[in-house]
Amino acid sequence: MIDSTIEKFKTVLTRVFGRHKAIMEKYRKFAISINVTPYSPHWDCNTRWSSTCMMFESLTRQRIALQLFYDTISKGKNPVSDYDWDLMEEFVEMLKVFKQSTTFLSGVYYPTSPLLLNELWLVSAQLERFEQRSEIFVLVTRPMRQKLVKYFKEMPPLFTCAATLNPCINVTGVEALITKIAMSLNLHKDNSNYIRNQINIFNDTFTNLFDIYTFASVTDSTSGASGSGGGRTDFHIDLYNYLLEEQNKRARTLTPSSKLGIYMEKEAQFPILSVMARDLLTVQASTVASESAFSFSGRVLSKLRTNLTPVAVENMHLSTPPEDEDDDDEVEDEDGDEEYGIDETPSYLRGG
Structure with missing residues (x-):
């Protein structure tokens, strides 16, 4: 039951936040016009319920905007019903403990x-x-x-x-x-x-x-x-x-x-x-910190930084923690939540 509901929401997400930037921009303007802050979804990972919680948390905050906008572009053929939204809000409530524990233990x-x-x-x-x-x-x-x-x-x-x-x-x-x-x-x-x-x-x-x-x-x-x-x-x-x-x-x-x-x-x-x-x-208790360190190394050693010495790379690691690094493609609100921006396309859209 819950798996089919999740797939319904992913259908909506793929249509609104998929590869067509024109639709994403239309949604952004529409949401702002009805005083709803547009958030790009945190695409979930099948093996981590905390990521699923984050994805649906961003959706429930803009429920009205998404419902009205998708009804318009789909000509009333919206696969997500009010019951699905209510069920998903309960589901998010249950998953919050996974998110909080993951954050705490990381x-x-x-x-x-x-x-x-x-x-x-x-x-x-x-x-x-x-x-x-x-x-x-x-x-x-x-x-x-x-x-x-x-x-x-x-x-x-x-x-x-x-x-x-x-x-x-x-x-x-x-x-x-x-x-x-x-x-x-x-x-x-x-x-x-x-x-x-x-x-x-x-x-x-x-x-x-x-x-x-x-x-x-x-x-x-x-x-x-x-x-x-x-x-x-x-x-x-x-x-x-x-x-x-x-x-x-x-x-x-x-x-x-x-x-x-x-x-x-x-x-x-x-x-x-x-x-x-x-x-x-x-x-x-968690491997998140070590995984983040490896990800940070990948961002430091980029095609724009090919002449860094090993000492320089080490100094950058020590002076700039991964969580403090700015991301130009993301905008955060006062609560630290990512607002509308160009998010990474999920793996199932890339075919990977």
Whole structure:
């Protein structure tokens, strides 16, 4: 049902924002004439629901203009009905959690690995809520739920361990998130012990990891002392009590970028946790940042810049972050949304 509705909208988009710039210009003038801001669509990617959300967000903002304009150029043969628009607005509401999580986990100026588990719960809870709305959303969320189950089951333990080092979550928070995610995804129905088993696996994994760091600290120390003891007893004292204390005192006021700073401040008091934090909290939860860096390289090394030395290219990378680079073909409004402009033709129009 939702796939056919999406295809209807893409038919309209292809006609209005496709290869014919004359039609695009007519639509721009028409939208402005009825006091509607024209936005070029963010063409979606089949593998990323966040991009689908962005595409339909730009459409719902100009619903009236698109309906009236397409009725005119199609002589009343508009494939998109009012019901389709209403359904799509609900669909966008559901997909916003994907967009927000993608944006949040794609940050490069704060640790993202300790945030993944919480974002996974937010997505699973959103799917659970929309499943209760209608049979349509039961069908829509089914493949999403299946992928989410796969991600949760195959998620590397690094992310649960990193979440433990987040004073806003810590050990008890990770156990609560594991429980909530498993229940939202109905993983406990087939196996009543599933949640307890996952919590035990998490605790054993983190305890073993702490012991590994403790052993390495003792081995590397010239004095033969780690500064915070070695073994599972000190693990509970060092980790559980300290993180619970930090949660009660200051966790609610923390910003994402300050989580690693806590362990830098407490390095002398908790040397093992500080080393673990440097290793675990610096892992990125998303590949968006690295992909953006490669894309930025392609824009720097263009046909207009063929004489750049390797040093010059490196300096440009360091001095101009990809997100700060201006794009002459796009105009952004005050909210940062792309207004009408010449957008890249989608792959299915190019035949690629």
